[in-house]
Amino acid sequence: MRLVPINCIKPGSYLSKSIYDAKGRVLLAKGVPLTSLILQRVQCHGFLSLYIQDEYSQEEIEDVIRPELRQKAIFSVKNYFGFFNYPLEVGIKEEKQDEQVKQREYLQSLREIAENIVEEILEQRSIMINLVDIKSMDNYTYAHCVNVAILSLVMGIELGYNRKQLIDLAVGAMLHDVGKIFVPKEVLNKKGKLDDKEFELIQEHPRQGYEYLKDIYEISSLSRAIVLQHHEKVDGTGYPRGLKSEKIHPYAKLVAIADVYDALTSDRPYRRGMPPNEAMEYIMGAVDKEFDYTMVRTFIRKIIPYPVGTLIKLSNGCVAVVVEINHHLPLRPVVKVILENDQYARDDIIDLYRNYSIVIEGIQYEDPAKEDTDKALGF
Template sequence: MRFVPMNSVRKGAVIAKPLIDSNGSLLLKEGVILSDPIIQKIQDKGYKSIYVKDDYSQGDIEDVIKPEIRRKVTNKIKDTFEFFAKNQGRETQNSAQIYKNLDELYDMSKAIVDDLFNQKDIMISMVDIKSMDNYTYSHSVNVAVLSLVIGIAAQLTKNELYEITMGAMLHDIGKIFVPKEILNKPGKLTDEEFKIIQQHTVKGYEYISQNSSIKATTKIIALQHHLNMDGSGYPSGNKLSQIHKFSRIVSIADIYDALTSDRSYRKAFAPSEAIEYIMSLASSKLDIDYVKVFVKKIIPYPVGTIVMLSNGETAVVKKLNEGFPMRPVVELIINGKLTDEKIDLMEMNNQVIKEIVYEISG
């Protein structure tokens, strides 16, 4: 399977991962053969990219967590955010219902940590498919999983992993105070609109600070996840030494998932492009030590990805070389057809992957 922007999807391809709408209902199941009307329906629902199987890519890419768990956590985060949004009074902060939501969310995050804790070699090879109307909730799950994977590799303790995963799930809670027309605006934000967006960190922190059951680290993550190592970012006035290590990790995960997600105003970055961007921010805006950990956990060119080599040839990734994700084994595509001719880029020092290709000409 391969991840393809909708404007490059062609009829005859097969849906490789189910499409779930913002209510958790199945929109299209895996295995559906795409026709022009179905492609248009997917676009109308706000999807800009999907996973497909076609003549070039038949294998599967496994998610780090099971799809049913991802859906369950996404729905619980949605329930929690919506409850907070509808009940913004101080008196509801310690209500029985919010305790129930938070307890259930914590149990889910704890189960994910317990499941992944001993998988030291786990790698991220899949991006999550999001529709425009469930972005914030899906994004929160992804940031939690990415933060957990970084945290495991950085040798955080299990209790620390419980805390960072829960904190990452609630890092954007302040967005309940941002009007949806600003959050989902298809064009560039005005200066005034961007100032409103920036307020979500402080407002989220102040709001959940009223709740006695939410751990201090969760509150700190909500406040600090847009702070940069060079003192820039928001909210302003924080010193480097005051940025909690959890916030530094969540910041990396937040940027990566935002970049690899389709937005109303742009299509998703490829994983390789997002990695390059994050590496460019290391030491200036992001913690360089955690960036080094992070880039070792992301597969930039998953099996099934079609790429262009530096000599202009087109190929599909067939196998990964452990420890060297930038130099996989590829199979050449000539005149739109697979050739059975494989090249191990570990053995070809004069060849590198130049870019990802989504459309093949015959």
């Protein structure tokens, strides 16, 4: 299976990973053959990319957690954020006691979900991230929070955090953007560049989220530190307090990396997500500026930038498919050449870890067979 922009998907391919609507219902089930009409309808629902299975990429890649647990987590985060949104937007004021009871119920549900996610990931300690999460545009914020928690947990396990630390990390990551409920939606969803006043509003969301949560004893001080500090940068240029590396909590340093990686690789209404390798290169390039060196080293050990089944363009002019990951150096996988000098190749195998004369120039999204046909027709 491979992640492909919808406009590059050849009708007749099969969907390899189910997609869900804003209510967590299956919109299109795994295994469905993709027709032109289905692809148009999916795009109307705000999906810009899909995981497909075709003749080049038939191996299935499992998610880090069960799909039903992921959807349950998204629903739980949505409920918790929505609890604050409803009184704020509609103006309904409930009795203080009833409000506190309801808040504790939502928080308990979110904590139980966090514990379940921790248990699932702990069972697979050596796991690496090789999928980009496909999000509904309507559920982006909630799905983003869940994925940031998963990415952070994978790194936290690599760093040797114990179960209690991992749960605090997961809760803080799932709530890291709760302060955005105080930011006007027209600012959050603006497609163009933010003006200075709008950016100031965005910069306040970590502080506002922290202030709202600081007196809720069920949320640990460590989880609240994530909410407050996840936009701080190790060189002191972050917000809201401009903290330098030694003042930023390690949990917040982890979540900062997961937050940026998931945001960069996610499709948004105004742009398609970056390929994992490009997002990874951005994060590596921001070491000791935005991100902590040790945390980035942990991150790159756990992310697979070119999953099995990815079609890639090589510097020697060939198109190849990734057939094996070199776990000691994921940026240099083992590949099988399928196209050489515009001719179908003999399935030569190249281990890029051992052959440094060849580099990966980029991901090939278009079906090579389609490109050959277009050339023959003069397009």
